[in-house]
Amino acid sequence: MLVLFSLVLAVGAAAQSISPSVQHAKRHSLPAGWSRVRRHSPDAVLPLRFGLAQPNADMKSLEALLNDVSHPDSPNYGNHWSAGRVAKHFAPTTESVNTVVSWISDSGVARERVRVSKTKGWVMVNATVAEAEALLNTEYHVYAHDSGKEHVACDAYHLPAHIVPHVEVVTPTIDFNAILRRSASPTGTHIRVGEPGFGTVNPVMKSKISSIFHQLDDCDKQITPACLRALYNFVYPLPLAASRNSYAIVEYTPQAYLGSDLDMWFANFSSDLVGARPVLKAVDGGVVQTDSKGFNFNGESNLDLEYAMGLVGKHQPVTLYQVGDLQMGASFNNLLDALDGEFCSFEGGDDEENDGIYPDPDPAGYQGALRCKDCGTIKPANVISTSYGYNEADLSPAYTARQCAEYAKLGLLGVTVVYSSGDNGVAGNSALCLNPDGTQTRGGKIFNPSFPSTCPFITSIGATQVNPNATVFQPESACQQVIFSGGGFSNYFGIPDYQKGAVEGYIKAHLTPSPYPAGVYNTSGTSRAYPDISANGANYVVAVDGTFALVYGTSASAPVVGAMLTMVNDARLAIGKKPVGFINPMIYSPAFQGAFNDITTGTNPGCGTPGFNATKGYDPVTGLGTPNFAKLLALWLLK
Structure with missing residues (x-):
């Protein structure tokens, strides 16, 4: 290369x-x-x-380009770019x-x-x-x-x-993308995005369960596909354009699903899927490993795939981007390389200290093409859901900006990218908060935003819950069982135009004056707020290692939203329209105000504070609210 x-x-x-x-x-x-x-x-x-x-890669220029193909008032709405045009424009x-x-x-x-x-x-x-x-x-x-x-x-x-x-x-200079390089220690210890408990969003298992409730009256105790369909009016007939549509779930080795668990779950909730598996697209030696088992290795992937596949049904294939080999692992950039070969060379994607460089020097590692890895080998799916994330402070502004620009390019191509917003409220992964000197500790007092959720060019998904003793026909609240919906204000990225009105309204009504001392969070009023929207993230029934368990996290919210957007794309493709692509300018527009269930109760605590509060309209706890699929579908079919 x-x-x-x-x-x-x-x-x-x-x-x-x-x-x-x-x-x-x-x-x-x-x-x-x-x-x-x-x-x-x-x-x-x-x-x-x-x-x-x-x-042409500064944030404002990227936003203008994306608005041209994604804003509902643009005459070029839906006229997504070709990969060649993207490469040429940013050369x-x-x-x-x-x-x-x-x-x-x-x-x-x-x-x-x-x-x-x-x-x-x-x-x-x-x-x-x-x-x-x-x-x-x-x-x-x-x-x-x-x-x-x-x-x-x-x-x-x-x-x-x-x-x-x-x-x-x-x-290599100042960045610590805490993954990848094989340790020089005799034991060969190394850290990867998918390594259990290290630095990224991880779902939480509260308890194993011996019986499953199938009544909607019990959705406050157990969330199943039936609960989600009732909550979000998510009913869709047989897909009509499945061969032209695509939905991908991203996992990082050693996280991997177990086929027996999928079948166990399918047998209870989607019997026609028994024996079905995601379409594997291995990136840089990605492998669905079965040597290491347990919730810390299988929980994430099982959760994502059980609900993604179960909600879209057997006629809509779900693709699995399994990223990284067992020896070296991988980073977000390894996936971006595979989706866009140009990122390998001209967008600064391959950082030999931060990203996997192949062939892997380990004899058992992936022996792919030198330097460029699996560059441009995968056509991006129409919708890509990822339940992993860093603390924004883990990486430098330049590094995150470079990666955020790549998500903008995917948006120009017509790809919808959703990320879970985090599970620790205003704190970062592992409940770490910032200190005045920039360090991150559990005792810190400064809010710690999540990345890529703070990138203006992805859609960040928070978490809600069915309140105890409530039904799916009553309003949800922000998730406050086991996990807290990640949300807040970026310290790196400015507020995008599509979000200004909604965020300014929240700040004026609820943060003026600020309830916290100066310096606790970015009070400028000019920074990117997240999440954008939310979905349920509590009490999911998941099959893991031969048993059923209750699982919590925005890790669940993201693939659920991704499934709904995939079905919207099916309907659009079936009548000759294009995929929805980058959805943020559309969902923040006045036309879509009635398409979300407004969440008005709950907070997202962290860093020794109650965090922010959910309230009428936009809030940095649950965003615009949860989807009403039928209304979203009708609106997108009109555009």
């Missing part, structure tokens, strides 16, 4: 190479569980990579490539060592630590995690002033 670049020196390049050094990025604290242990060896080799600035300039390569070469690195990605957006040189430190005016250290994983990073780095406009991010 990488090719040697024949350098064409620009006039004045030599003079520019001695321009003043400017700090490009700095990390203010270490993520939880990491500590610095030693200076890195000066002769060690780093895969130094410079992600070039992308034209970096030749000037950026020439300037960066010239600077590296003029700094003493032989030109033949400098390589550029095929689309000329990613400049790479395998530099010694001493060379990298000289180029970036920094110091590299080795950091160790409590698990034994090691990571190489610096606290800050600098670039010449004339280089700054051309470079978006440099890796």
